[in-house]
Amino acid sequence: xxxxxxxxxxxxxxxxxxxxxxxxxxxxxxxxxxxxxxxxxxxxxxxxxxxxxxxxxxxxxxxxxxxxxxxxxxxxxxxxxxxxxxxxxxxxxxxxxxxxxxxxxxxxxxxxxxxxxxxxxxxxxxxxxxxxxxxxxxxxxxxxxxxxxxxxxxxxxxxxxxxxxxxxxxxxxxxxxxxxxxxxxxxxxxxxxxxxxxxxxxxxxxxxxxxxxxxxxxx
Numbered sequence: 001x002x003x004x005x006x007x008x009x010x011x012x013x014x015x016x017x018x019x020x021x022x023x024x025x026x027x028x029x030x031x032x033x034x035x036x037x038x039x040x041x042x043x044x045x046x047x048x049x050x051x052x053x054x055x056x057x058x059x060x061x062x063x064x065x066x067x068x069x070x071x072x073x074x075x076x077x078x079x080x081x082x083x084x085x086x087x088x089x090x091x092x093x094x095x096x097x098x099x100x101x102x103x104x105x106x107x108x109x110x111x112x113x114x115x116x117x118x119x120x121x122x123x124x125x126x127x128x129x130x131x132x133x134x135x136x137x138x139x140x141x142x143x144x145x146x147x148x149x150x151x152x153x154x155x156x157x158x159x160x161x162x163x164x165x166x167x168x169x170x171x172x173x174x175x176x177x178x179x180x181x182x183x184x185x186x187x188x189x190x191x192x193x194x195x196x197x198x199x200x201x202x203x204x205x206x207x208x209x210x211x212x213x214x215x216x217x218x219x
């Protein structure tokens with residue numbers, strides 16, 4: 001008997017694409033594919049926002065300044081683009097009023113009978129609290145369940161990261177449980193809450209929910 005074939009596995013559904021615009025308190029949010037020429041703005045914001053970002057991100061070798069320098073971006077861009085072309089991730093830049101303001105990635109895409117992935121994101125300290133991360137999550141999850149053909153999206157977050165927990169809760173994710181000593185962050189093994197959402201739970205879409213709740217509007 002021939003093994004079952006899943007035509008989507010040999011492609012990259014939903015990639016590349018541009019998502020939005022969506023207007024939130026901080027401005028107009030859009031998502032676009034990462035670019036090689038993002039190196040300058042990516043590095044500038046990451047270096048400036050070390051104190052804002054480093055305590056929540058996985059531990060990596062080398063100093064922050066080296067890992068987030070202008071010259072470290074090309075290898076990251078190349079790796080992410082390769083994964084996107086193989087249908088294994090959807091990596092986007094978040095822009096606010098046309099300016100680079102962060103990243104959001106749907107990663108570890110598994111198809112066949114699972115159709116799942118995780119979502120991770122970071123935003124510039126200048127737009128924190130302005131609905132940017134929530135809007136970006138809503139845009140990318142609607143896209144992942146639509147054009148990208150996925151069924152379940154997970155997100156993990158440290159219990160101490162209250163702003164990110166608010167983002168996921170406002171976007172419609174539900175908390176499923178606690179992963180103990182799940183990820184090496186800031187030099188130690190940290191517990192993480194697991195949040196998730198499935199295609200059956202989004203109704204008319206997460207963007208529509210935000211708009212109906214008065215948190216966003218179509219731009």
